[in-house]
Amino acid sequence: MTDAETTPETTVGELSEGQVLRGILDRLPPSTAPVGPGDDAAVLSVPDGRVVATTDTLVHGPDFRLAWSSPFELGFKAAAVNLADVAAMGARPVALLVALAMPDATPVSFVQGLADGLAAACDELAPGCAVEGGDLTVSDTLTIAVTALGSLEGRDPVRRSGARVGDGVYVIGELGEAARGLEVLFRRFTDADGAPVALTPQARAALDPLDARAVSRQLAPRPPLATALAAAASGATAMMDVSDGLVLDATRLADASDVTIEIDSATLGDEPARALDGGEDHGFLVVFPPDAEPHGRRIGTVVARGDDAVRVDGRAWEGPGGWDPYRDWDAGRG
Amino acid sequence: MTDAETTPETTVGELSEGQVLRGILDRLPPSTAPVGPGDDAAVLSVPDGRVVATTDTLVHGPDFRLAWSSPFELGFKAAAVNLADVAAMGARPVALLVALAMPDATPVSFVQGLADGLAAACDELAPGCAVEGGDLTVSDTLTIAVTALGSLEGRDPVRRSGARVGDGVYVIGELGEAARGLEVLFRRFTDADGAPVALTPQARAALDPLDARAVSRQLAPRPPLATALAAAASGATAMMDVSDGLVLDATRLADASDVTIEIDSATLGDEPARALDGGEDHGFLVVFPPDAEPHGRRIGTVVARGDDAVRVDGRAWEGPGGWDPYRDWDAGRG
Known part of the structure; x- marks a missing residue:
C-alpha cells in the first residue's frame, strides 16, 4: 500500500513499519536534539553532565480502557506521567522515547491521535521537550512504554x-x-456485567461539570x-x-x-x-x-x-x- | 504473602509490586549512578554533556516464543539489542531502564532468570552498565521494553x-x-500445526554443534x-x-x-x-x-x-x- 492510498481506517497491519512511523513523526514537534529520530539512537544535550531518566508503561487493561480513553488522551497521559517523574527530581524534561506495541488491527487514525496527544503534553507541560526516539512493534496487547529524560540545569536532584x-x-x-473520575467511569459507563461502555462525546457533554472535569483528569x-x-x-x-x-x-x-x-x-x-x-x-x-x-x-x-x-x-x-x-x-x- | 513464604513457583500475581521488584533488584549488578533505582527517576553521569538514548521492545509472539527462549536468554537479548544500538552510535552504555509487563501467572523464577540475563548481558557486553530504573505492570502479553543510555566520552556520534x-x-x-538458528527452531521444534514445541536442555544438547550455536545466537x-x-x-x-x-x-x-x-x-x-x-x-x-x-x-x-x-x-x-x-x-x- 502506498502512503497516498492510506485512509484513517487503514490498519497498521496493512502498512510497513516505515509508513506507520512517518504517520507518527509528521505529527510530533520537530526534534530539538543534536541527533533526533532516524538513527540507531538519539543524542541529547544535558549541559551539566547529568541526565535524569525514568520509564513508565500504560497497558491496555490494567491502565486504560479503549471504551473510555480517546487516543489523544492516551498519548497525553503516557507522556504526562513520565514528564511528572522527571520534574519530581527537579529536572526539566528534554526528551521522550516512545515504544509502541499495537495489534495489527489498530487503525492509523488511532496512532495519529496518540501522536497528537504526545505532542500536546510536551507543548503544554514541558515546552522544548520532543519525542526523540522510539520503537514500533506488533502485540496482542496495546502497550505504550515511554521513557522521559531530563536536565538538572546545575541543580541538585530532589530525592x-x-x-x-x-x-x-x-x-x-x-x-x-x-x-473521582475513575469512580464516575465505573459507576456510569459500565454495563450490568461490569464491562465498560463507550464514553461518547455526547455522554461526556451530558455529565455534571465537576464529574466531567474529574473524568478528564483521570484520562489525561x-x-x-x-x-x-x-x-x-x-x-x-x-x-x-x-x-x-x-x-x-x-x-x-x-x-x-x-x-x-x-x-x-x-x-x-x-x-x-x-x-x-x-x-x-x-x-x-x-x-x-x-x-x-x-x-x-x-x-x-x-x-x-x-x-x-x-x-x-x-x-x-x-x-x-x-x-x-x-x-x-x-x-x-x- | 511474606518474602519468606515465596518459592520459585510463586506467581507475580500473588505478590506486591515491591516484592516482585526486590526479587529483581537483588540479582542485578549494583548501581553505579549518582541516583539509582528507588526514586522517581534515576540520575546518570554523562560527563561530556551528551547522552545517547534508544529503546527497543521484545513482545511475546512476534519477538520470542516461551517454548524456545529461557528467561535468562530473554533478559540477555532484551539488554543486548539495546546495548548494540548505543554502541552503534560510538557510545559506551552506562545504564538500562527496564519496563516489564507480565501476566499475573508469571512465576517468580521466570522474573529471576530474566534479571540474571539482564545482569549477564551488562557484565559481558558493557561492563559498568547497570539497570538503573524500570517499571513493573501486569499485562496479558509478556512485554520487555528496554531503554539504553550511553556516554560519547567526548567523541562525535557515528551516524x-x-x-x-x-x-x-x-x-x-x-x-x-x-x-540460521531461527530456521533450526522452526524446522525442528514445531509440531505438525506449526506450533512451537519445547526446546529442552536435552534436545539442545542433541543438536549438531553448529546448529546449537546458531540457535544460541538467535536466542541470545x-x-x-x-x-x-x-x-x-x-x-x-x-x-x-x-x-x-x-x-x-x-x-x-x-x-x-x-x-x-x-x-x-x-x-x-x-x-x-x-x-x-x-x-x-x-x-x-x-x-x-x-x-x-x-x-x-x-x-x-x-x-x-x-x-x-x-x-x-x-x-x-x-x-x-x-x-x-x-x-x-x-x-x-x-
Whole structure:
C-alpha cells in the first residue's frame, strides 16, 4: 500500500513499519536534539553532565480502557506521567522515547491521535521537550512504554530521602480528582456485567461539570510541572510524584527519609478519604524546610520517626492508602 | 504473602509490586549512578554533556516464543539489542531502564532468570552498565521494553549519514547465524500445526554443534560492542546495528548518506543469501575512509548514488533483504 492510498481506517497491519512511523513523526514537534529520530539512537544535550531518566508503561487493561480513553488522551497521559517523574527530581524534561506495541488491527487514525496527544503534553507541560526516539512493534496487547529524560540545569536532584524533622509537607496539584473520575467511569459507563461502555462525546457533554472535569483528569492528567521545578529551585528538601495514592506515596517518602509524616485531614478538602487513597493525579508531594519559600498548599509536618510512616490526624490511616497494580487489577479490559 | 513464604513457583500475581521488584533488584549488578533505582527517576553521569538514548521492545509472539527462549536468554537479548544500538552510535552504555509487563501467572523464577540475563548481558557486553530504573505492570502479553543510555566520552556520534564515496564497507560480528538458528527452531521444534514445541536442555544438547550455536545466537545474540567502540575511535564515518537484515539495513545507511553500497557476495561466507537476508545478529555495519585503520571484515565499497541503494555483485538484490515486524509476523505465539 502506498502512503497516498492510506485512509484513517487503514490498519497498521496493512502498512510497513516505515509508513506507520512517518504517520507518527509528521505529527510530533520537530526534534530539538543534536541527533533526533532516524538513527540507531538519539543524542541529547544535558549541559551539566547529568541526565535524569525514568520509564513508565500504560497497558491496555490494567491502565486504560479503549471504551473510555480517546487516543489523544492516551498519548497525553503516557507522556504526562513520565514528564511528572522527571520534574519530581527537579529536572526539566528534554526528551521522550516512545515504544509502541499495537495489534495489527489498530487503525492509523488511532496512532495519529496518540501522536497528537504526545505532542500536546510536551507543548503544554514541558515546552522544548520532543519525542526523540522510539520503537514500533506488533502485540496482542496495546502497550505504550515511554521513557522521559531530563536536565538538572546545575541543580541538585530532589530525592525522596531529604525530608528532615520540622520541615513542612506540601502538595502541588490536585488530590483525588483522578480517583473521582475513575469512580464516575465505573459507576456510569459500565454495563450490568461490569464491562465498560463507550464514553461518547455526547455522554461526556451530558455529565455534571465537576464529574466531567474529574473524568478528564483521570484520562489525561495535567501535572503542574512548572510549579514542581519552581519548588526544586526554592529549596525543597524532598519531592515525589503522587501517582499511587497520597498515603502510599507519603509512606515511601517517609521511609526513604526515615521520618514520620503527619497529615492534617482538614487540609484535604471536602473528601479527605478520596484525597488520601486516590491515585493517578500526578501532583507532587514536596517538603520544604521552615526557612524556605514554599510552593503548593501545606498538608502536614515532618516529625521524628515513630511506629507509623504516615499518620493522619495523629493516627495510622485505616484506608487502602493507594493502588498496587499487582493486587488491584480486576483483569477487565474493554 | 511474606518474602519468606515465596518459592520459585510463586506467581507475580500473588505478590506486591515491591516484592516482585526486590526479587529483581537483588540479582542485578549494583548501581553505579549518582541516583539509582528507588526514586522517581534515576540520575546518570554523562560527563561530556551528551547522552545517547534508544529503546527497543521484545513482545511475546512476534519477538520470542516461551517454548524456545529461557528467561535468562530473554533478559540477555532484551539488554543486548539495546546495548548494540548505543554502541552503534560510538557510545559506551552506562545504564538500562527496564519496563516489564507480565501476566499475573508469571512465576517468580521466570522474573529471576530474566534479571540474571539482564545482569549477564551488562557484565559481558558493557561492563559498568547497570539497570538503573524500570517499571513493573501486569499485562496479558509478556512485554520487555528496554531503554539504553550511553556516554560519547567526548567523541562525535557515528551516524548513518556519514558514508562517503570511496569508503570501505565492513561488518563487525556475525551475519546469518541468528537467522540460521531461527530456521533450526522452526524446522525442528514445531509440531505438525506449526506450533512451537519445547526446546529442552536435552534436545539442545542433541543438536549438531553448529546448529546449537546458531540457535544460541538467535536466542541470545552477543554483539561485539568493544570492537564497535574501537571502530568509532579509529575514524569510522558511518555505523549501524545490523538488526533487520544486511540488505535492508545497508539500504537505510545508503539512503541516509545518499550513496550506493556495493556488496561483494564472495565475502559473505558459504551462505551469502542468508547473510544478506537474515536479521537479528546485531553485528555492526561500519564504513571507514581509505586512510583509517579498519575493524571487522570488508564486504564492499561505497560508490556514487545510483538507482539502487544497495547492489550485490553489481545488481539489485532480489531476496527479501530483511524482516519487517508489521509485515512478517505470523501471529503465532507459544
